[in-house]
Amino acid sequence: MSIFASKYWNYIPEQDPVKAQGLAQALSVAPEIAALLVQRGVDTPEAAASFFHPSLRQLPNPLLMRDMDRAVSRLARALQEGEKVLVLGDYDVDGITAVATVMSYLLPLFGAERLRDYIPDRYTEGYGISAKAIDTAADNGFQLIIALDCGIKAVEQVAHATSRGVDFIICDHHLPGDELPAAVAVLDPKRADCAYPYKELSGCGVGFKLMQALGEHLGLPVAPLHDLLDLVTVSIAADIVPITGENRILAAHGLRRFNEDAHLLRPGLAALRELATLREGPLGISSLIFGFAPRINAAGRMGDARRAVAMLLAPDQQEARYTAEVVDQMNQQRRGSDQHTTQEALDMIAGNPDLQNARATVLYKADWHQGVLGIVASRCLDQYYRPTVILTQRDGKATGSARSVAGFDVHEALEACAPLLDQFGGHRAAAGLTLKVENVPAFQRRFEEVVAGTLTTEHLVRPVEVAALLPLSRVNEAFFAELRRMEPFGPGNPNPVFASQQLVAVPNSARVVGQGHLKLRLAAADVSGPVVDAIGFGLANYLPEIEQGQPFSACYTVELNEYRGQRNVQLRLLDVRWE
Incomplete structure (x- = not known):
């Protein structure tokens, strides 16, 4: 079965059209937008107002998380008594951003002499908390380890740490096992006995909640906490957690630092953005997934993940640019290795x-x-x-x-x-x-x-979840502007897929671009209404049939294409079929 295998179009049933109609009138939005909201469980004007305007004031109280009071008390004691703290995280993007988040917040409080980051080596230590990490902490006088994005099943490791006089605060988001580690505090919203209302935080998100609780305990201003949102958003994107509830609030505000408030973006991410050469226009969750996550991940895959932490903690543009270039070079090595290996693997199958x-x-x-x-x-x-x-x-x-x-x-x-x-x-x-x-x-x-x-x-058969049938005439900048109010898109709040029927390509507009991509202009088969640009990545095999002129259906997402100062709405085709 090739990459051009047929896809199954699963039409999501319309939910309560009467309620959708009322919502459209109350909000003065397009009926298709109201129907999407109801389809996603946002079915009152009040819920829609919160959805369209996610506020940091809506974040749940961190003390609702089981053991949070114990974690804050232990961390505050470490601060007061001059103890040394090791901040340990997994070697993937979630763990790396989690370490950078906690280090960023605690460095001004503890100072560099009392705070150190630690990322285990993927190949010599493996995933999670290693005996080497614990022994390194104990041998160097660290009394407390904060474990991020790992540790929920580290029963033996925590027992070993206790025997060496090292306490643990665990911040994890994976499912617990039958036995919890005997740590000072185990923060994990997926604990069966945890009443925290949102269960889908990233590992970095759990670390953020610990910093939020500590800041409130110490009476600190909120600005340093909000400075962490760019890192939290990268973790949410890279770890493919649902963009719902608290994650959606955090991501919406974090993305503002990549877009409207770019001057507030930390130097390491700003340098990485330049090197990633992302396309024009505002960045969304997918931009972080494809532009930032592979580069941060590459540090752990090809060398030392602490280089990525150093990049994210860089205090100025010059240091950030240097470390970002090192990380980017690692990513280029990774790309060369994965392309070579992928080709060998595909040749083995062929x-x-x-x-x-x-x-x-x-x-x-x-x-x-x-x-x-x-x-x-x-x-x-x-x-x-x-x-x-x-x-x-x-x-x-x-x-x-x-x-x-x-x-x-x-x-x-x-x-x-x-x-x-x-x-x-x-x-x-x-x-x-x-x-x-x-x-x-x-x-x-x-x-x-x-x-x-x-x-x-x-x-x-690859499934495509189609939210609604949409006449091509509805696709314009006004509709796209209303659609953008539902961002950020991602798991749990996907970019809606629409389908349109009885389409044809404008004569002589369909062509192959790049490596097997289909570029064309679409119109209704009866030649009424507007002409809309479209691109289908990997869909060049459909060109011969499209050029025959028979009307077809297409499913797609709607996006804004920005190039050299020009902006126009276009369709990103996911599949084409002839009925």
């Missing part, structure tokens, strides 16, 4: 009929770089839409990453292969695993059996 016809992809090569395996698995999944595992060899073991298609639980599939694995972990869509090299062939066979026995035909 040259093996058994792999082409399989229900799953499991590939192993001993010299692939471990840091790019997840990216390569995602690229292979893009090309051959099926559960994918990419493995390499490290320290005598096969280790790798798994990615899955929508609706198929890859973690559950790995559980069925557990006797062949040394360890594995993750969730429905993505997982990591380690096994003996000699078990790889047996794992390839077993994983294929499990997937073939449970994967349905529906799993192999």
Whole structure:
């Protein structure tokens, strides 16, 4: 199945049209916008006002989080008694931004002599809290460790820290195990006994709540807290947490620092923005995902993740530019490695009929770089839409990453292969695993059996959730302006996908641009109404049929294209079909 495999258009049912009509009148918005709001559970004028104008005053009280009072009390004691604090985080974007967030807030309070950041080495220490980190803290006189984006299952590690006289405050957002670590405080809104009203914070978001609570306890001004919102927003984007509730409030205000209030953006992110050469126009969540997250992640994948922390903590433009260039160079190395590895992986599939016809992809090569395996698995999944595992060899073991298609639980599939694995972990869509090299062939066979026995035909068709049918005549700048009021878009509040029927391409407008992209101008088949620009990335294979002139349907998102000072609304095509 290729990248051009057909997609399933799932039309989301309209919710309560009478309520939507009333909302449209009360808010003076387009009926399509009101219908979208009701579809997303925003069904009163009061709820819509809060949705359109997210306020930091709406943030829940951090003390509602279980153990927050204990965490603040312990941190305040460390401040008062002159203790040294180690700020530890995971080596991905969420962990790196979390460390930078807490360091930014605490440095003026503790001073550099009493505060240190620590990111474990991806390859020598692995994920989470390592014995090396604890021993480093104890050996250097640190009495307290704040663990960010990790630690919720670190029962043995926290016990080891206690034996060495080191206390722990854990700030995590992953699901707890059966036993919580015996830390001074375990902050995790997903704890069963935690009454905090919003459960979907990023790891960085939990660290932010700790800083909010500490600031309120110490009576500090709110400005330094608000200065952290650019980092929190990068974490929300990169960790693919829902853009709902508190996350949406934080992200909306954080994005203002990238756009309207760019002079307030921290130097490290401003330097990274320049190097990312993002397209013109305001940045959204997707810009952070594709422009910022890979570069920050690359530091941990290709070298030392603390370089990314140093970039985010840089006090001025000169230092920020230097560290950002180092991080960007790491990303270029990562891109070269993942492109080379991806091509090798795709060549392996193309040259093996058994792999082409399989229900799953499991590939192993001993010299692939471990840091790019997840990216390569995602690229292979893009090309051959099926559960994918990419493995390499490290320290005598096969280790790798798994990615899955929508609706198929890859973690559950790995559980069925557990006797062949040394360890594995993750969730429905993505997982990591380690096994003996000699078990790889047996794992390839077993994983294929499990997937073939449970994967349905529906799993192999990419779903597109269509919010509504929309006449092409409704697509204009006024409609787009109303649509933008629903931003920021992301998981839980996706950029709405619309569909229009009976379309044709304006004669001689359809052409291929770039690497297989379709560019054209669309009009209604009866030639009434406006002409709208459109682009479909990876859809160039539709060009011959479009040029035949038969009316077709298209599903798309609406965006504003800005180029060299020119602005126009265009459609980003997701799929085309002939009825």
